[in-house]
Amino acid sequence: MHQLWLIPALPLAGFLLLGIFGRRLSKPVINAAAIGSVVLAFLWVVKTLYGLGALDQPYVERYFTWIASGTLNVGFDFAVDRLSAVMLLIVTGVGALIHIYAIGYMSHEGGYYRFFAYLNLFMFFMLTLVLAANYLLLFVGWEGVGLCSYLLIGFYFLKRSATEAGKKAFVVNRIGDFGFSLGMFLIVAQFGSLDFQTVFAKVAGLPVEKGPGMLAIICILLLFGACGKSAQIPLYVWLPDAMEGPTPVSALIHAATMVTAGVYMVARSAVLFNHAPAALEVVAYVGLITAVLAATIGLTQYDIKKVFAYSTISQLGYMFLALGCGAYSAGVFHIMTHAFFKALLFLGAGSVIHALSGEQDLRLMGGLWKKIPVTFAVLLCASVAIAGVPPFSGFHSKDAILLAAYAHAPWMYWVGVVTAGLTAFYVFRAFFLCFFGSYRGDAHPHESPWIITAPLGVLALLSLGGGYIDVPRFLSPVFGEPQAVQNESLVYISVGAALAGIFVAWLFYVARPGLAESVAGALGGLYRLVYNKYFVDEAYDALIVNPIVDGSRTVLWRGVDAGLIDGAVDGAGSASRFIGGVLRLMQSGYIRRYAAWVVVGSILVILAVRFAGGAR
Amino acid sequence: MPNDFPIPLSAPAVPLAWYLILSAILFTLGVAGFLFRRNIITVFMSIELMLNAVNLTFVTFSYRLKQVDGHIFSFFVMVVAAAEAAVGLAIILTVFKNRSTLEIDEVNSMRL
Numbered sequence: 192m193h194q195l196w197l198i199p200a201l202p203l204a205g206f207l208l209l210g211i212f213g214r215r216l217s218k219p220v221i222n223a224a225a226i227g228s229v230v231l232a233f234l235w236v237v238k239t240l241y242g243l244g245a246l247d248q249p250y251v252e253r254y255f256t257w258i259a260s261g262t263l264n265v266g267f268d269f270a271v272d273r274l275s276a277v278m279l280l281i282v283t284g285v286g287a288l289i290h291i292y293a294i295g296y297m298s299h300e301g302g303y304y305r306f307f308a309y310l311n312l313f314m315f316f317m318l319t320l321v322l323a324a325n326y327l328l329l330f331v332g333w334e335g336v337g338l339c340s341y342l343l344i345g346f347y348f349l350k351r352s353a354t355e356a357g358k359k360a361f362v363v364n365r366i367g368d369f370g371f372s373l374g375m376f377l378i379v380a381q382f383g384s385l386d387f388q389t390v391f392a393k394v395a396g397l398p399v400e401k402g403p404g405m406l407a408i409i410c411i412l413l414l415f416g417a418c419g420k421s422a423q424i425p426l427y428v429w430l431p432d433a434m435e436g437p438t439p440v441s442a443l444i445h446a447a448t449m450v451t452a453g454v455y456m457v458a459r460s461a462v463l464f465n466h467a468p469a470a471l472e473v474v475a476y477v478g479l480i481t482a483v484l485a486a487t488i489g490l491t492q493y494d495i496k497k498v499f500a501y502s503t504i505s506q507l508g509y510m511f512l513a514l515g516c517g518a519y520s521a522g523v524f525h526i527m528t529h530a531f532f533k534a535l536l537f538l539g540a541g542s543v544i545h546a547l548s549g550e551q552d553l554r555l556m557g558g559l560w561k562k563i564p565v566t567f568a569v570l571l572c573a574s575v576a577i578a579g580v581p582p583f584s585g586f587h588s589k590d591a592i593l594l595a596a597y598a599h600a601p602w603m604y605w606v607g608v609v610t611a612g613l614t615a616f617y618v619f620r621a622f623f624l625c626f627f628g629s630y631r632g633d634a635h636p637h638e639s640p641w642i643i644t645a646p647l648g649v650l651a652l653l654s655l656g657g658g659y660i661d662v663p664r665f666l667s668p669v670f671g672e673p674q675a676v677q678n679e680s681l682v683y684i685s686v687g688a689a690l691a692g693i694f695v696a697w698l699f700y701v702a703r704p705g706l707a708e709s710v711a712g713a714l715g716g717l718y719r720l721v722y723n724k725y726f727v728d729e730a731y732d733a734l735i736v737n738p739i740v741d742g743s744r745t746v747l748w749r750g751v752d753a754g755l756i757d758g759a760v761d762g763a764g765s766a767s768r769f770i771g772g773v774l775r776l777m778q779s780g781y782i783r784r785y786a787a788w789v790v791v792g793s794i795l796v797i798l799a800v801r802f803a804g805g806a807r
Numbered sequence: 808m809p810n811d812f813p814i815p816l817s818a819p820a821v822p823l824a825w826y827l828i829l830s831a832i833l834f835t836l837g838v839a840g841f842l843f844r845r846n847i848i849t850v851f852m853s854i855e856l857m858l859n860a861v862n863l864t865f866v867t868f869s870y871r872l873k874q875v876d877g878h879i880f881s882f883f884v885m886v887v888a889a890a891e892a893a894v895g896l897a898i899i900l901t902v903f904k905n906r907s908t909l910e911i912d913e914v915n916s917m918r919l
Contacts, residue, residue: 780915783850786841 193239195252195269195322198279201232202314209311213304222294225307229290229314233283240276247668248272249388251324258327265385270324274669277523277662278321278455281530285447286314288646292538293439295642296545306346306437313339317448321455326375326385329456333371333420336449337364343444344436356432363429367419374412381405391462403469410463410470413456414477421453422504423511424481428728430504434496438541441496446503446537447530454510454526458519461670465517475515475599479606482508484725486613490620491711491722493553495540498621502577503533505614509592512607518595519670520663525592528584531657532576535650536618539570542643543625547634553624555632562636565644567626569651574622576654578615579689586686587658593685597678604681608688615692623700826867833860847899847909851892858888 205228209221216224243250249272258265271279290310297306313336320332337360345357379385382393400406417423422430433445444450457464457474464471482505489501506529513522544551546563560567576583579590589611597604630636638644699707711718720726777788833856840853862881869877903909 781912782914783842783845783911790838790842 192252193242193250194235195239195271196254197235198232198239198283198322199315199318201228201235202311202318204228205311206308206315209304209308213308216304218298218303221304221307225311226287226290226294228311229283229287232314232318233280233287236279236283239271240279243271243276246271246273246276251388253324262383263379263385265325265327267328268324268386269322269328270387271322272669273666274455274458274523275321277527277666278451279318281451281527282314282317282321282448285530285534285650286317286443288649289439289443289447289534289538292442292541292643292646293437295640296439296541297437300437302346306343309339309342309346310440310443313343313444313449317452320452324387326378326387326390329459330368330371330375333416333452333456334368336444336452337361337368337420340364340433340444340449343440344433346436346440350435353435356429356435360429360433363426364419367416367426369416370412370414370419371416374409374416377405377409377412381409387459394462394466397466399465400467400469404467406463406467407470410460410467411473413460413463414470414474417453417457417511418477419453420456421450421507421511422481423453423477423507424484427481427485427504428731431497431500431724434494434500438496438537438544441500442534442537442541445500446533450503450507451510451526451530454507454514454522457511457514458523458670461519464514471515471517473515474511475596475603478508478511478513478515479603480508481505482512482610483606483613484508486610486617487721488724489617490613491718494551495543495553495556495621495625496537496551498553498617499533499536499540502536502614502618503529505610506533506577509589509607509610512603513592513595516592516595516599516603518592520666521588521591521595523666524662525588527660527662528576528588528654528657531650532573532585532654535569535573535647535654536577538643538647538650539566539573542566542639542647543570545639545643546636547632550632550634553621556625556630557628557632558626558630559636560626562630563638565638565647569644569647570622570626572651572654574618576657577618578693579611579685580615580693581686582658583655584653584657586689588662590682590685591663594678594681597681608685611685612688612692615689616696619693619696620700623696627701628704823867823871827864830860830863830867833857833863845911847902847911847914850911851895851899854895855888855892858884 205224208224209216213221240246249270251268251270253266253268255267256264257267290307293306293310297303300306316332316335316339318332320329320336323329323332341357341361344360345354347353375385378390382390384390384393394406397406415426419426430445430450434441436445464474485501485504485508489498489505492498492501506525510522510525510529513519513525543556543559543563543566546559546566547556550556572583576585579586593604593607593611596607699710723729779785837853837855837857837860840856841850844850844853862884865877865881865884867877869875869881899909902914906913908914
């Protein structure tokens with residue numbers, strides 16, 4: 192036994208301590224509990240993985256039977272294979288860094304202990320999700336991280352927009368979870384089990400589906416769940432709004448870990464998807480469309496966190512593209528590098544926001560590189576990493592994805608390359624707007640303390656060098672050897688697209704300021720369409736949200752609730768009052784009248800006996 | 808043994824119906840007295856009348872059926888009536904002391 196349960200149990204203990212006693216604890220104690228639990232979890236992961244060795248076969252620990260109902264038997268089981276090993280290291284490693292950062296970032300905020308309690312609870316659920324050995328336990332973690340996401344988006348609960356954003360994230364995720372639940376039901380119906388090993392063994396014995404069949408339906412439903420959690424079309428709308436949460440939350444939950452849960456789940460179900468090529472094709476299309484759509488929106492946003500939020504959606508689209516092309520290991524590789532550079536981007540943005548006392552609008556930044564040089568340096572690292580400049584981390588994983596896409600369908604590669612160019616453009620647009628030119632705001636920028644910059648430094652090193660961790664090779668026992676297309680020119684093209692994006696951004700925002708506005712003006716309607724995020728939120732409001740709200744108001748509330756249910760309850764009350772009002776007339780208080788009733792009653796009884804039978 | 812009882816045993820018996828009719832009349836008088844008189848003592852006596860009307864029926868049937876059950880029941884009724892008289896008269900006394908009246912409709916404090 193390697194005591195896998197300790198990994199999630201440590202953050203849970205932190206949560207319980209902070210959640211129950213946090214109000215009375217002093218700040219150093221809170222820090223120690225919050226950081227300590229996550230760092231210990233990270234160390235325990237490292238120790239466990241070291242002890243487990245090569246891990247060619249999944250290592251399973253079964254604790255107890257959780258649900259036994261008829262033939263269905265769901266155990267409370269944890270498992271580690273190479274895929275979850277990668278995820279565990281990402282979640283606990285990046286999580287620990289972000290926790291440390293948060294100490295500095297949140298130091299002046301109210302509800303300090305509450306923040307770390309939620310953050311630890313999130314770590315617990317995320318680790319449960321990753322360690323789960325069956326779909327149902329995975330779903331527990333899945334729902335739990337959704338809950339924590341909701342709590343943390345709405346952390347500033349006095350701000351109306353924050354609570355609205357939390358609600359939106361929760362509801363949209365519920366829609367996806369509905370698909371996930373249906374998928375699980377179908378798995379139980381088809382295979383009689385939710386255990387990964389059992390299900391995958393049974394699926395492996397089936398032939399690969401020619402057209403869309405039962406497996407494809409299951410996979411599409413699971414994908415729908417993944418779309419909710421990982422912010423893919425059509426359920427991506429919650430993620431940009433989720434930026435209302437504190438920046439460490441955006442970095443940890445809405446960039447590095449939770450949103451990759453959908454990718455992880457699909458990769459985990461690789462056997463299912465491999466047997467349903469129709470569903471796999473849908474995954475690729477969803478990923479590709481999301482990647483392009485989100486990247487174009489990212490071009491036009493002025494809120495620095497919104498830019499990175501759309502960037503996250505776009506990069507998640509890349510991961511789904513990789514999954515859809517069957518290159519699961521490339522997708523997981525991108526999870527890792529993305530966790531590094533996107534966490535760094537968000538934390539760096541947080542450092543900028545911190546330096547500017549809360550300013551998030553790129554139009555009110557500029558020329559900051561002299562004022563906050565450390566932040567400038569780490570954000571540069573993150574930007575070159577995400578843009579895909581060799582030899583930094585994003586280049587390796589994005590390249591793996593694009594080559595896989597080329598092997599799958601060349602046109603997907605080309606769309607991917609264009610998206611890579613857009614990615615480089617919007618990231619460096621934000622970067623140049625933030626750090627170059629002259630300062631346009633009126634705050635007094637100051638560099639962040641070391642507790643903020645130290646995690647940034649670590650993440651910067653990982654962003655630069657993380658690409659040399661050969662995740663695809665490490666994952667080959669799980670997903671098979673990656674099919675590599677050996678084509679040098681494809682690599683040059685994608686790198687060229689990235690450099691072109693950076694160059695255009697430099698041209699627009701450094702060399703020739705004003706060019707961007709004139710281009711935007713020339714594009715006119717198209718620019719407004721993109722700037723307003725394709726009016727997707729408005730369309731959803733008009734087509735789905737408002738009909739449901741109005742229907743609930745008029746039919747369910749006024750009709751069913753106020754009319755039917757309240758009417759029935761009130762009716763029962765007033766009916767008994769009416770009957771009582773009639774009956775009380777008998778209670779006159781005159782003894783002789785009571786006696787008369789007795790006589791009347793006796794006569795009635797006698798008559799009843801006489802005419803309706805009874806004793807003769 | 809010479810029969811010197813003044814009424815010969817073989818004399819025709821009073822028909823059963825007569826006893827029952829008498830009993831019914833007494834009972835009805837009791838009910839009517841209970842319902843229509845307002846003096847508590849009269850009401851109380853009406854109750855006694857009803858009880859004794861029932862007693863008459865018991866005894867009649869007991870005699871006619873040559874069984875002792877009716878007699879026993881009528882003794883029970885008498886005992887209960889005696890107890891009731893004791894309690895009832897005590898209540899009546901208390902009512903009179905407190906209210907200075909024996910008008911039954913005045914005793915209506917349980918009215919809503």
